[in-house]
Amino acid sequence: MLKNKAVFVPTVIGISVTTAGVVILLFISPLAASVMLLCCLVIMGAFLFSQYNEYNKLDRLCDDIDRILDGDDSISFDSYEEGDISLLKTEINKMTTRIREQNRELAKEKSFLQDSLADISHQLRTPLTSMSIILTMLRTKELSDEDKKRYIRDLSLLTGKTEWLIDTLLKLSSFEAEAIAMKKEDFFCKELIESATEPLMIMAELKGTHIETDTGEVKLSADFNWCCEAIKNIVKNSIEHSKTDSTIEITATENPLFVTIAIEGGNNKIAEKDFPHIFERFYKSDNVNHQGYGIGLALAKKIISAHDGVIKAENTDKGVRFTLIFNKD
Numbered sequence: 001m002l003k004n005k006a007v008f009v010p011t012v013i014g015i016s017v018t019t020a021g022v023v024i025l026l027f028i029s030p031l032a033a034s035v036m037l038l039c040c041l042v043i044m045g046a047f048l049f050s051q052y053n054e055y056n057k058l059d060r061l062c063d064d065i066d067r068i069l070d071g072d073d074s075i076s077f078d079s080y081e082e083g084d085i086s087l088l089k090t091e092i093n094k095m096t097t098r099i100r101e102q103n104r105e106l107a108k109e110k111s112f113l114q115d116s117l118a119d120i121s122h123q124l125r126t127p128l129t130s131m132s133i134i135l136t137m138l139r140t141k142e143l144s145d146e147d148k149k150r151y152i153r154d155l156s157l158l159t160g161k162t163e164w165l166i167d168t169l170l171k172l173s174s175f176e177a178e179a180i181a182m183k184k185e186d187f188f189c190k191e192l193i194e195s196a197t198e199p200l201m202i203m204a205e206l207k208g209t210h211i212e213t214d215t216g217e218v219k220l221s222a223d224f225n226w227c228c229e230a231i232k233n234i235v236k237n238s239i240e241h242s243k244t245d246s247t248i249e250i251t252a253t254e255n256p257l258f259v260t261i262a263i264e265g266g267n268n269k270i271a272e273k274d275f276p277h278i279f280e281r282f283y284k285s286d287n288v289n290h291q292g293y294g295i296g297l298a299l300a301k302k303i304i305s306a307h308d309g310v311i312k313a314e315n316t317d318k319g320v321r322f323t324l325i326f327n328k329d
Helices: 005-028 030-069 084-138 145-176 189-207 224-241 272-277 296-306
Strands: 185-188 209-214 219-222 246-254 258-266 310-316 319-327
Touching: 084 145, 145 296, 185 189, 189 209, 189 219, 189 224, 189 246, 189 258, 219 224, 219 258, 219 319, 224 246, 224 258, 224 296, 224 319, 296 310
Parallel strands: 209 246
Antiparallel strands: 185 219, 246 258, 258 319, 310 319
16 A cells, blocks of 8 residues: 555655654643654554545445456446545446446347358258259259250359349348448439349249339439349239239339339238338248248348338238338438
């Protein structure tokens, strides 16, 4: 304790002043010298005692901090009284709260990462296993030319699906890591819808699904490429779930506050129990028999949310209606 200058210096000064005063008073009045010595000793004792208590509190505070750093969440700083230690306690309490929140967030992120890796591994395993089987079959010499063409075609489709899956997972991870910045620009919704649906026309034709659009002259201020990605994933999902010879309608409307893009149709509906989960990553309904991966809608929601927009889904007489709402600046 005496190694601290804040304690050592006042103590030395007190002893020096007391000694000098007592020596001087001894020549004047021994009784006065005794009284002065007693008073000085009491004052110095009280000072040293208070400093001793402060040091004990600091030691206890240091021990509590060490225990917190070791992961003990049961520590509380409410027992410290008012004063300098209490002020220090308040600041340390703030720091402790932040540390505990960060630890909880890190634990959630770690759990999320583990689940994500497990899900990604599972999603990739299926197409990779199928590709491995096809490659094994292609090595068989007894295959006819027709069978080889069919296996090569299947292999090409699986390769495309795997490429799409990896690309979408990387995009989704970028949004979850908040590593994507939206670049807003003004464009007509007609251009956006045409760009989003063009790559899906063959898929829709093979499924027997018709795509109709009605966007008028509605303009949107957003990131064109990412909005195109979101709408493409929603339309792709609608086609995959649509019934044969059904129609998917895409419309765009606006009012003074926001722009609305609606994607509706397919003649197929979502079960009520699935609505709370359809925008979750890797979620697939028990009633679904298509070969989707359950990440397209999750990415679409991330993109719309990054624009401070809203996406919702509901059943209608025509099938499922996805509504995208973008606020106007």
